[in-house]
Amino acid sequence: MTQILPVVVCGGSGTRIWPLSRESLPKQFLPLVGSQSTFKTLLSILASDAAFAPPVVISNHDYRFLVAEQMAEAGVEGEIILETAPRDTAASVAVATELALRRSPDTIVGVFAADHAIADAVAFETLCRRAAAAASQGELVGLAVKPAYPATEYGYMQPTGALASGLSKIGAFVEKPDAATAARLIDEGYLWNSGDLFFRADVMAGEIATHGPELAAAARASLDQAKPDLQFLVLPAAPFEATPAQSIDTAVVRKSARAAMIVGEFGWADTGNWPAVHALSPRDERGNSVRGDGIVLDASNVFIRSEEGLTAVIGVDNVVVVSTGDAVLVANAEQAGKIRDLVDQMKRAGRREPLEHKRIYRPWGYYQSVDHGARHQVKRISVKPGGKLSLQKHFHRAEHWVVVKGIAEVTLDGTISLLKENESIYLPIGCIHRLANPGEIDLEIIEVQTGGYLGEDDIVRIEDIYNRN
Template structure:
């Protein structure tokens, strides 16, 4: 498609996983767990090709505004930074970001990305975005479905249906997090992990959301219309945004819409949801040990120190 894809980076998580390194005051998306940059910074860098991606929109909690601004400055990036006055889960956050994108461009196609995920194959990620953007331009709301290499129980699953275009499939169904035996069955049947990242035309996303929860879409849209600007930050109107129902985007939109589609991906994705995931993504010594900083391992195997 001709128009640039608008990155919407969801960066308001409170850091409830990876304690004690990740805490509410500095949650995991701002930590340099796997190299020089934080996962937030790596997410921004992943969408930095201005031949493909437009200026990012970052939506975060007000208490993280300076963390976001400082980390953007460290990598020489710019973005529109939206501040949530209260947390309302992913549905209202994405709705507010979509409403902001529509104000910039009524035909905007958005890629909504979690700031705390890892992708190791950037080229494959960009190609997946381009495939998804083509389907989104045709009216689909697309999610990235990860080809799983194990029977994971920490993710929901997607069963892909009929092919819609090259590399794009209708969604037959979404299923909740399974037990191990069910997950093994899902993997053998070609089910995909639900990554929680999406591509859509912003106006269509809002229309589909409105069909199931008009009040929340109106609240999110009003919070943009009545937003204030201070020090370059866009603060969503507190009274308006507080009226939104706290709902996940999966429940509010993806499980209800008939426009759902999936692009199967193998781009080295992880939501880095545990210290075991950090260990898996880190380099190891001959005994399987890994460390951030200096560490001495004695009679240890497959351990992680930080």
């Protein structure tokens, strides 16, 4: 069998994992389970098996540098396609299908979500090969999982009519039922829908043309109009604006006579909410799970994720407590599904906490606010080796930079100087300046801003190696 072309869909915002997951740094890039993100874990699994070709990652334009950085950290090379107007998985799969079709009509494509946990890599790889072999015969093959409990956060598929190679036709789809319905579905033999999908490019292209011709046309136009930007391929927004935002299951698979499933046990779970993460985490004899600096006394089924400072829980059962540098969540585990509603409420109130963390990541490193007042702000700035901020100026603030680690290359109105630890420089309002790290270790500086307006939009970029506006 020829190699499987893995397509990793990596664009969700993960609002139900707030306050750890936020729009600027969503859950697929975070180490929710284990020491690395689910995205990097998936990349490593795909790279370890010769059955898979180098991946195609389809992501939101805002996450392009996070995707590129984590792919580099995983030692994986592949193609990164960016959507400027996300339209759910139907649009992503339509683009992947058109891309694969242009390579070869018989290309076998495997579509994977970046935010799913996979505990048994060997079993997963074996099941993928079986699914790909069935897909080569013309089926649209979804990976099904035997339910462990009546989950309300997953989709379900009904197996009916056994096919060759251990496949079953899909009789019905049910998306995120209530608890009573989920229990009934399990009794009736329904299986969890992992969302992973395998197909031959020409077969899926035909199904999309039949059930979603507007998707097919938009995908062709998107790839025809796509433009390279650094190591990325950027899709235009316009072709998909008129198409409905929907999943590939809703748009095509559940309408197709070719829809089939194959069931396997590979330790799958969707890290869609905090109870799901709790279930995947190490727990003590009372069901308590603590990650970070946390203490539980006289309580059971408590999940603690403490990112900063001590978090203590006494005498309260079935709770989720997540503490970050600027927000604390305390929720009844049974009510954790309402976190998305909470996030929406905060957005309507204009709060920044659903959008970004105190630490803001950039392609060159990160910055973190330490203190701020009416006319001042103090930041900690870390620049990776070789990293370089944009050449810029500000209309409303001056800056003082103090080097605390590494060597800083500072451009100030055309003059370049090197600063070592404990050295500093003053950047007056309106000067043209840039900070870069020419060294081999991370550069860390403390920046003190003073002025009448300290917003991040007071930046005029003159030149930027990352092609940001």
